[in-house]
Amino acid sequence: MSTDTNPATESTESTEHTPPGAKPTSGAPGRDGIRTGMRPDRQEPTLPTLGAIGMLRWGWRQLTSMRTALFLLLLLSIAAVPGSIFPQRNIDAGRVADYIAQNPTSSPWLDKLGFFDVYASPWFSAIYLLLFVSLVGCIVPRTKVHLSALRSRPPRAPARLARLDEHAEITTSLSPDEALSAARAVLKRKRFRLHSHDATSVSAESGYLRETGNLLFHLALTGIIIGMAVGHLLGWRGDIILAEGDKFASSAGTYNTISPGPWVDTETLPPFVLSLDQLHVEFNETPGRSFGTPRLFDAQTTLQSSPGAPKSSENVSVNHPITVDGADIFLLGNGYTPVITVKDAKGSVLYREATPFLPQDGNYRSVGVIKVPSASPKQLGFTGFFLPTAEPTFTNGPVSIFPDTNNPEVALSVWEGNLFPGGAPQSVYTLNTDEMKQVTKADGSPALIRLKPGQTYQLPGDRGSITFDSVKRFAGLSVRTDPGAPISLVSAILATLSLILGLTIKRRRVFVRVRPAPAAAGDGPGGPGGGTPDGPAGADGRPATVVTIGGLSKDSDPGLAAIVTAITTGVHDRLAERTDRS
Amino acid sequence: MNLAANANAALYASMIVYTLAMLAFTWHLAARAPKVADSKAVAEVGANEREGVLVGSGAPTPAERRPATPYAAGPGFEESLKSRQRGSIALMLTYLASALLVASVLMRGLAVGRPPWGNMFEFATAAAAAVGAAYSVLAKRNNWQWLGVFIVTPILLVLGLALTVLYTEAGELMPALKSYWLGIHVSVAFLAVAFFTLAFAVGLLYLVRLRREEKPPVKPTFIESLPSSASLERTAYSLNMVAFILWTFTLIAGAIWAKQAWGAYWQWDPKEVWTFVIWTVYAAYMHGRATAGVDHRKSMYIALAGYVAVIINFTLVNLVSTFVGMHNYSGM
Numbered sequence: 001m002s003t004d005t006n007p008a009t010e011s012t013e014s015t016e017h018t019p020p021g022a023k024p025t026s027g028a029p030g031r032d033g034i035r036t037g038m039r040p041d042r043q044e045p046t047l048p049t050l051g052a053i054g055m056l057r058w059g060w061r062q063l064t065s066m067r068t069a070l071f072l073l074l075l076l077s078i079a080a081v082p083g084s085i086f087p088q089r090n091i092d093a094g095r096v097a098d099y100i101a102q103n104p105t106s107s108p109w110l111d112k113l114g115f116f117d118v119y120a121s122p123w124f125s126a127i128y129l130l131l132f133v134s135l136v137g138c139i140v141p142r143t144k145v146h147l148s149a150l151r152s153r154p155p156r157a158p159a160r161l162a163r164l165d166e167h168a169e170i171t172t173s174l175s176p177d178e179a180l181s182a183a184r185a186v187l188k189r190k191r192f193r194l195h196s197h198d199a200t201s202v203s204a205e206s207g208y209l210r211e212t213g214n215l216l217f218h219l220a221l222t223g224i225i226i227g228m229a230v231g232h233l234l235g236w237r238g239d240i241i242l243a244e245g246d247k248f249a250s251s252a253g254t255y256n257t258i259s260p261g262p263w264v265d266t267e268t269l270p271p272f273v274l275s276l277d278q279l280h281v282e283f284n285e286t287p288g289r290s291f292g293t294p295r296l297f298d299a300q301t302t303l304q305s306s307p308g309a310p311k312s313s314e315n316v317s318v319n320h321p322i323t324v325d326g327a328d329i330f331l332l333g334n335g336y337t338p339v340i341t342v343k344d345a346k347g348s349v350l351y352r353e354a355t356p357f358l359p360q361d362g363n364y365r366s367v368g369v370i371k372v373p374s375a376s377p378k379q380l381g382f383t384g385f386f387l388p389t390a391e392p393t394f395t396n397g398p399v400s401i402f403p404d405t406n407n408p409e410v411a412l413s414v415w416e417g418n419l420f421p422g423g424a425p426q427s428v429y430t431l432n433t434d435e436m437k438q439v440t441k442a443d444g445s446p447a448l449i450r451l452k453p454g455q456t457y458q459l460p461g462d463r464g465s466i467t468f469d470s471v472k473r474f475a476g477l478s479v480r481t482d483p484g485a486p487i488s489l490v491s492a493i494l495a496t497l498s499l500i501l502g503l504t505i506k507r508r509r510v511f512v513r514v515r516p517a518p519a520a521a522g523d524g525p526g527g528p529g530g531g532t533p534d535g536p537a538g539a540d541g542r543p544a545t546v547v548t549i550g551g552l553s554k555d556s557d558p559g560l561a562a563i564v565t566a567i568t569t570g571v572h573d574r575l576a577e578r579t580d581r582s
Numbered sequence: 583m584n585l586a587a588n589a590n591a592a593l594y595a596s597m598i599v600y601t602l603a604m605l606a607f608t609w610h611l612a613a614r615a616p617k618v619a620d621s622k623a624v625a626e627v628g629a630n631e632r633e634g635v636l637v638g639s640g641a642p643t644p645a646e647r648r649p650a651t652p653y654a655a656g657p658g659f660e661e662s663l664k665s666r667q668r669g670s671i672a673l674m675l676t677y678l679a680s681a682l683l684v685a686s687v688l689m690r691g692l693a694v695g696r697p698p699w700g701n702m703f704e705f706a707t708a709a710a711a712a713v714g715a716a717y718s719v720l721a722k723r724n725n726w727q728w729l730g731v732f733i734v735t736p737i738l739l740v741l742g743l744a745l746t747v748l749y750t751e752a753g754e755l756m757p758a759l760k761s762y763w764l765g766i767h768v769s770v771a772f773l774a775v776a777f778f779t780l781a782f783a784v785g786l787l788y789l790v791r792l793r794r795e796e797k798p799p800v801k802p803t804f805i806e807s808l809p810s811s812a813s814l815e816r817t818a819y820s821l822n823m824v825a826f827i828l829w830t831f832t833l834i835a836g837a838i839w840a841k842q843a844w845g846a847y848w849q850w851d852p853k854e855v856w857t858f859v860i861w862t863v864y865a866a867y868m869h870g871r872a873t874a875g876v877d878h879r880k881s882m883y884i885a886l887a888g889y890v891a892v893i894i895n896f897t898l899v900n901l902v903s904t905f906v907g908m909h910n911y912s913g914m
């Protein structure tokens with residue numbers, strides 16, 4: 001089997017002349033002619049004479065050639081790199097927005113070229129789709145060839161065995177038939193498939209599992225890709241931010257964000273109900289480099305598989321998702337929800353909510369927004385920071401110095417005007433100030449609010465008050481299904497196993513030929529035993545047979561020499577046996 | 583004395599012994615350089631072997647097919663007693679140093695009660711230990727004394743950097759790392775890196791050896807005492823093959839773990855990207871090597887590029903903020 005699996009050359013190759021190791025580099029001089037014949041893709045394409053069908057066939061052959069696969073693999077690896085350098089929307093849209101803001105000249109171009117969505121970009125997709133087509137186009141013909149190889153007989157022994165990678169010649173006083181049967185026995189024991197094309201030779205081949213493993217490996221790669229596609233089409237994910245004490249009932253409308261695959265019916269999401277009883281969090285308090293790094297996140301929840309179903313207590317923590325109705329619930333984030341109350345001048349409550357503030361750094365300096373549409377005469381909006389452990393002086397602005405609530409504080413500015421210009425929907429975490437004005441104090445300076453739990457701030461100009469009641473933690477939970485994952489997993493395991501098969505098993509051919517020793521046949525002047533220094537003295541000292549052994553392997557194969565030696569030994573042993581018996 | 587302090591003591595001790603081993607390996611190489619007078623004899627032995635009177639030598643590659651050059655004599659090279667003795671001393675020192683390093687990693691693991699690879703410092707020492715151990719296990723059997731200096735020197739460099747730049751006190755893990763997959767995924771990754779490293783060193787030597795076979799130098803050096811370029815190439819291929827299988831497993835185990843920790847088995851986080859890049863580059867190498875008409879030298883360049891990606895994956899991707907993703911465990 002040729003190592004260049006261009007299917008066209010594969011099927012037309014003459015098995016007689018291209019044993020498994022017939023890599024053009026394997027050096028036997030006579031093979032160079034075969035080599036050039038084996039690689040049409042290296043010849044100058046003679047386009048004018050090809051015609052449309054010919055062109056197509058030529059193109060297809062190019063696409064499914066090993067060289068193209070090699071090129072596409074390299075291209076894919078290079079194309080993947082920018083996605084690790086530029087921020088990606090699929091990972092962190094916020095960082096992309098920051099990057100674009102910081103690089104106003106280059107980023108529109110980068111954006112147009114897809115550098116912020118590399119893995120969904122046309123060029124990246126083009127590469128992997130071509131590779132996929134090439135892969136399938138490669139597997140199918142190779143499978144056919146391999147299936148027929150599995151049924152075929154080892155080819156006839158080449159004329160000159162001494163040209164093969166491994167070879168040996170011995171003389172023995174066994175008869176040709178006996179010598180051949182001794183060689184056959186050794187090869188049989190080594191699990192070679194044997195065939196004699198004539199009475200004086202045997203051809204043997206082993207290692208068919210190599211190509212089987214190789215094909216299975218490539219097939220399993222397609223399995224992984226199919227699994228990914230299924231997951232993309234039929235999987236969905238929904239994210240929720242749930243404060244301690246709150247309850248969440250799953251349905252298409254209740255997730256903070258939901259991204260269903262194109263074939264997902266969002267009316268049939270599992271209707272579970274989940275409440276967050278407590279979120280247990282620990283941070284490293286030992287001073288040093290890892291001061292403040294997280295040590296434990298553990299959400300204690302109560303789960304019902306549907307409203308009214310029996311309740312069960314479940315712990316969700318990092319690395320320990322829970323599963324309900326085929327959906328997995330992961331704890332992916334956490335943060336703080338200050339409970340804020342806003343009252344009007346008369347003291348009636350306009351707003352009282354645990355409002356999630358999103359952490360921005362390792363010390364949970366968090367940003368958030370409080371929107372009070374019911375305030376009058378103008379709507380009120382508050383925007384600013386929550387600091388779990390506020391650095392008290394604020395010399396560098398509002399900064400948190402530890403992620404746990406050792407010195408919680410909110411720092412907010414106040415805006416009034418129209419919260420929802422144009423009535424367009426907007427994120428709950430940003431304040432659109434296009435139609436708002438910052439509220440100022442009597443002296444004209446902006447009103448800046450700093451509150452610790454329990455404290456209240458009277459808004460200037462009889463606009464009411466704002467109170468920071470307390471702080472609760474929130475859990476960022478993600479609900480996900482991926483029906484393609486099992487397909488990919490099984491394929492991946494299969495890929496690994498077949499890769500091991502394909503790489504470690506050696507494809508070998510061994511040929512043995514016997515002929516009567518010239519001296520014995522003619523009983524010529526050299527006399528019995530003359531001139532064969534490497535032949536052992538037989539029982540009667542008369543060399544009767546010359547045995548030539550040649551072995552070929554597909555690749556570097558230290559084991560091949562051992563097999564050739566084993567046959568030599570096998571022949572000698574047979575002789576020894578006969579001597580013992582007589 | 584507590585375990586963590588013992589671990590550090592063992593680490594320092596192993597660095598001292600590795601330094602001695604490095605010197606001994608250099609000393610050994612100095613003794614290997616064939617004398618100009620010897621090299622003729624050496625060439626003859628090689629030529630005889632190539633004729634293959636009884637049993638032919640292994641699959642020759644293009645380099646071997648070229649007319650025998652005066653020093654292209656790897657297999658027939660007769661090592662002097664002096665060189666052999668120095669090689670043994672260097673190997674002994676390497677065994678000792680590697681044992682100390684592995685012990686240091688184990689003690690650190692016991693001290694923290696978890697797999698001892700939870701931050702950059704620990705990654706670096708554990709990876710260095712894997713390289714040292716892999717070399718120690720394979721060196722004697724394969725007569726790899728000539729490779730020693732090219733393995734021990736990088737180990738020393740990595741350990742030095744780990745201690746000076748990356749040092750982190752033994753501590754508890756971040757929640758995302760608290761999983762038995764840490765033990766499986768990361769240890770196999772280290773093993774893969776160890777084999778990639780050995781293959782890289784052999785691959786570089788292959789290129790040098792090949793070049794000098796093509797353009798024989800006036801004065802033979804230890805390079806001329808190495809196995810033939812064809813044989814070096816095969817060695818590098820086998821090592822890369824083992825590494826590639828281990829890396830495939832690493833990739834898959836990582837995906838399984840990602841599913842458990844982050845809810846999706848693949849989301850193109852920078853570490854995932856680079857693991858994938860490494861995998862495809864080495865897959866390209868495998869293809870190149872199996873493709874008729876792509877010469878082994880070109881394939882080797884691909885493998886060397888793959889190793890550059892391995893290094894980037896373990897350094898830049900962990901440390902530089904451009905690459906921040908979900909794998910922020912450097913402890914830096």
Ligand code: HEM
Binds near residue numbers: 131
């Ligand atoms: C998704 C893209 C591909 C990947 C990741 C890939 C990966 C690999 C790997 C790792 C090997 C070495 C393992 C072994 O020998 O069993 C290999 C071998 C091979 N691949 Fe691919 N491959 C891909 C696509 C292709 C395509 C499109 C072709 C067809 C042109 C192809 C043809 C081959 C052949 C013939 C071998 C056998 C080499 C040998 O006999 O040593 N592969 N591939």
